Amino acid sequence: MSQITHHIPESMLIAYAAGSLPRPFALAVAAHISLCDDCRVGLGAHEAVGGTLLNEQPVQMVSDSMKEALFAQLDDTPLPEPDPAFERSGVFPGPVMQALNGKPPRWKSVGGGVRQTLLHWGDDGSTRLLYIPPGKAVPDHGHNGIELTLVLQGAFSDETGRFGVGDIEVADDTLEHTPVAEPGAPCICLAATDAPLRFNSLIPRLLQPLLRI
Amino acid sequence: MPQPPEKTYSDQTVLMLAVRDRRDRAAFGLLFDYFAPRLKGVAMRSGLGSGAAEDVAQEVMLTVWRKAEKFDPHRAQVSAWIFQIARNRRIDLVRKENRPIPEEIKMVDRVEDDANQILAMDQEATQLKLALNRLKPDQRALVEKAYLGELSHKEISDQTGLALGTVKSRIRLGLERLRHELKGMR
Numbered sequence: 022m023s024q025i026t027h028h029i030p031e032s033m034l035i036a037y038a039a040g041s042l043p044r045p046f047a048l049a050v051a052a053h054i055s056l057c058d059d060c061r062v063g064l065g066a067h068e069a070v071g072g073t074l075l076n077e078q079p080v081q082m083v084s085d086s087m088k089e090a091l092f093a094q095l096d097d098t099p100l101p102e103p104d105p106a107f108e109r110s111g112v113f114p115g116p117v118m119q120a121l122n123g124k125p126p127r128w129k130s131v132g133g134g135v136r137q138t139l140l141h142w143g144d145d146g147s148t149r150l151l152y153i154p155p156g157k158a159v160p161d162h163g164h165n166g167i168e169l170t171l172v173l174q175g176a177f178s179d180e181t182g183r184f185g186v187g188d189i190e191v192a193d194d195t196l197e198h199t200p201v202a203e204p205g206a207p208c209i210c211l212a213a214t215d216a217p218l219r220f221n222s223l224i225p226r227l228l229q230p231l232l233r234i
Numbered sequence: 235m236p237q238p239p240e241k242t243y244s245d246q247t248v249l250m251l252a253v254r255d256r257r258d259r260a261a262f263g264l265l266f267d268y269f270a271p272r273l274k275g276v277a278m279r280s281g282l283g284s285g286a287a288e289d290v291a292q293e294v295m296l297t298v299w300r301k302a303e304k305f306d307p308h309r310a311q312v313s314a315w316i317f318q319i320a321r322n323r324r325i326d327l328v329r330k331e332n333r334p335i336p337e338e339i340k341m342v343d344r345v346e347d348d349a350n351q352i353l354a355m356d357q358e359a360t361q362l363k364l365a366l367n368r369l370k371p372d373q374r375a376l377v378e379k380a381y382l383g384e385l386s387h388k389e390i391s392d393q394t395g396l397a398l399g400t401v402k403s404r405i406r407l408g409l410e411r412l413r414h415e416l417k418g419m420r
């Protein structure tokens with residue numbers, strides 16, 4: 022495993038532990054954690070804080086009938102609910118395979134040799150995979166909000182540094198940067214933003230995801 | 235080296251291990267009596283009415299029973315594990331689509347529990363409680379909001395820097411062993 026030097030910001034790790042991170046970021050964080058033991062340990066630490074706070078919460082009395090109803094449901098054989106656990110496949114970590122429904126990405130050309138696969142879009146933002154040939158620039162994200170870019174294969178560099186496999190870049194709308202894929206293997210990234218996609222009234226809504234970068 | 239006897243674990247850990255290993259209903263009843271009123275309290279904080287909050291507490295505790303086999307005291311305290319279950323439940327309620335699930339670390343094959351590691355997790359919980367109780371009331375209120383899902387990540391970074399710094403220096407302490415264990419598993 023390559024050396025990861027760019028990690029999840031602490032505030033996002035806490036929001037992930039608390040369950041308050043928008044879905045596009047939650048996917049990027051889950052994918053990074055699948056690749057990064059440091060952030061996995063950090064998440065565990067924040068969950069320990071959450072558990073401590075749960076211990077310290079003021080109590081609200083629960084009814085006896087609820088307890089009885091619950092005990093009536095206890096089965097003696099352990100029944101672990103099957104987690105829809107997706108396995109890593111090639112360069113794609115489990116959570117990305119989950120977002121792909123276990124199928125390989127269906128790349129669509131967006132010009133300049135760059136391809137993308139849209140994984141999710143909605144009011145809470147969007148998530149997509151990007152495929153950038155060596156030496157090519159990552160397309161202008163035009164981010165309104167915050168964009169997370171997690172490298173899954175290859176590497177890119179910009180004014181702020183070099184990002185290899187497992188590294189995650191956090192860019193807000195104040196960052197002017199031109200990421201360029203390194204020579205060698207094509208760069209494959211997961212890009213997540215919390216900015217809602219803006220729909221141009223002249224273009225039918227259904228076509229937007231196909232054209233949008 | 236002899237293993238310390240089980241009774242040096244925290245009460246919560248002892249009870250949860252009894253549920254995990256023996257499906258012990260009496261032990262589960264005690265965990266229920268402790269956690270259900272707190273889970274209900276957290277749910278009411280988020281704006282649910284008493285009845286709905288009780289439903290949430292019931293579902294979370296049923297999941298605790300059903301997934302007891304997955305409880306790993308080397309990785310998380312009982313309270314941290316139940317915190318995760320409650321968090322996941324809350325996300326699943328809000329979102330229609332699947333919640334992204336990180337890959338699981340492969341379980342190491344343990345012949346028996348590593349008492350020292352479990353005790354280290356219990357001690358970490360004690361340290362955390364002390365650190366949290368040293369926060370000033372306004373800092374404490376922010377930290378609670380952040381971890382109970384009442385702040386966005388932007389609000390967390392804007393508002394809680396100082397308070398979280400205090401906690402953060404603490405939460406790294408007990409986790410070095412865990413870090414080494416994870417590294418050894420790859």
Ligand SMILES: [Zn+2]
Pocket residue numbers: 025027028029053057058059060061
């Ligand atoms: Zn990391």
